[in-house]
Amino acid sequence: MKNRIERFAKWLDQETIDVAILTSTENVFYFSNFYSDPHERLLAIVLFPNAEPFLVCPQMEEESAKVAGFEQMIIGYKDTDDPWEKVFAEMKKRTSGSIGKIAIEKSHMNVERYENLRKAFPSVQLIQAEEKLDELRAVKDPAELEKLRKACELADFAIDVGVHAIKDGTSELAIVAEIEYELKKKGVEQMSFETTVLSGAKAASPHGNPDLTKVQKGQLVLFDLGVIYKGYCSDITRTVAFGEIDDEIFHIYETVRKAQEAAVLATKPGMTSANLDLTARKIIQDAGYGEYFTHRLGHGLGISIHEYPSVTETNPLVLREGMVFTIEPGIYIPNRVGVRIEDSVAVTATGVEVLTKYPKELLFV
Numbered sequence: 001m002k003n004r005i006e007r008f009a010k011w012l013d014q015e016t017i018d019v020a021i022l023t024s025t026e027n028v029f030y031f032s033n034f035y036s037d038p039h040e041r042l043l044a045i046v047l048f049p050n051a052e053p054f055l056v057c058p059q060m061e062e063e064s065a066k067v068a069g070f071e072q073m074i075i076g077y078k079d080t081d082d083p084w085e086k087v088f089a090e091m092k093k094r095t096s097g098s099i100g101k102i103a104i105e106k107s108h109m110n111v112e113r114y115e116n117l118r119k120a121f122p123s124v125q126l127i128q129a130e131e132k133l134d135e136l137r138a139v140k141d142p143a144e145l146e147k148l149r150k151a152c153e154l155a156d157f158a159i160d161v162g163v164h165a166i167k168d169g170t171s172e173l174a175i176v177a178e179i180e181y182e183l184k185k186k187g188v189e190q191m192s193f194e195t196t197v198l199s200g201a202k203a204a205s206p207h208g209n210p211d212l213t214k215v216q217k218g219q220l221v222l223f224d225l226g227v228i229y230k231g232y233c234s235d236i237t238r239t240v241a242f243g244e245i246d247d248e249i250f251h252i253y254e255t256v257r258k259a260q261e262a263a264v265l266a267t268k269p270g271m272t273s274a275n276l277d278l279t280a281r282k283i284i285q286d287a288g289y290g291e292y293f294t295h296r297l298g299h300g301l302g303i304s305i306h307e308y309p310s311v312t313e314t315n316p317l318v319l320r321e322g323m324v325f326t327i328e329p330g331i332y333i334p335n336r337v338g339v340r341i342e343d344s345v346a347v348t349a350t351g352v353e354v355l356t357k358y359p360k361e362l363l364f365v
């Protein structure tokens with residue numbers, strides 16, 4: 001936590017920014033280890049180039065923030081207080097009153113808060129903080145990697161539960177329920193996103209919703225899920241066969257598997273996002289399914305399920321040790337079949353660590 005705050009403070013100093021006010025749950029957690037969704041109430045961490053940060057939260061949450069490990073000052077407020085008054089007063093104290101530039105999360109701050117800020121500091125320059133925050137959060141430290149490993153281990157377990165729940169007469173939602181029931185018993189409080197189980201042609205829609213559709217023999221079943229472990233998200237997709245499937249479907253599966261495995265093997269520091277995407281895309285294109293791979297290869301993950309970097313065929317971003325993202329090529333043929341295979345991976349000093357480990361050879365249930 002201390003290192004993260006120091007690295008961010010250094011950037012504030014370099015950019016001559018006097019103060020940063022961060023209000024997203026994710027970035028507050030990143031710097032404080034306190035994870036809270038305050039809904040409409042104000043939750044913020046306020047950071048300075050050369051002074052200690054402070055946290056502002058509803059008074060009833062002060063104790064939880066301390067327990068989470070935030071050791072600096074916490075300003076609690078009651079529902080009848082104006083928290084901004086307290087924040088601005090403390091900011092002025094820590095900057096000896098002269099504030100020319102304030103960094104904020106422009107894509108997160110709402111207009112009401114923006115207007116509050118403008119009223120208190122009419123001539124201040126507002127700086128976009130997200131780019132720097134993305135860059136910092138993209139490279140995971142050993143403690144973060146450890147949590148991600150554990151989150152991925154639980155995701156592997158979840159896939160296994162799902163695979164074993166496939167049987168005649170069972171619906172997609174019943175399988176979802178089975179998976180989440182077993183996870184809850186293991187202490188998982190929250191999924192990274194809504195657990196997806198799609199069968200047959202429904203899997204041809206990459207963001208389809210599970211419903212009471214019954215799984216049928218001769219079809220593929222696609223699982224896409226992830227869990228949150230100590231604030232960190234995992235993400236895995238596996239596609240399995242229920243009974244015998246026809247040759248073309250098998251060929252499509254094998255094409256996705258080859259593309260996915262080639263991209264995993266190619267991952268190393270120094271390579272660009274674009275080249276990684278194209279490693280997989282080329283295999284799918286060469287097999288004649290290029291037009292059916294309709295999304296990017298992957299996305300960063302960590303505190304958020306989708307975060308920086310985006311692994312697309314045009315992103316020149318260079319991969320660095322410690323970056324964690326997904327590799328998830330797919331082929332979706334409308335009204336017929338959908339296959340996706342997804343791993344969460346971490347870039348190491350020399351190559352890649354695959355965090356999700358469930359087998360990828362086509363499984364016949």
Ligand code: MN
Pocket residue numbers: 235299326328342
């Ligand atoms: Mn994903």
Ligand code: MN
Pocket residue numbers: 224225235236237342
């Ligand atoms: Mn996924």
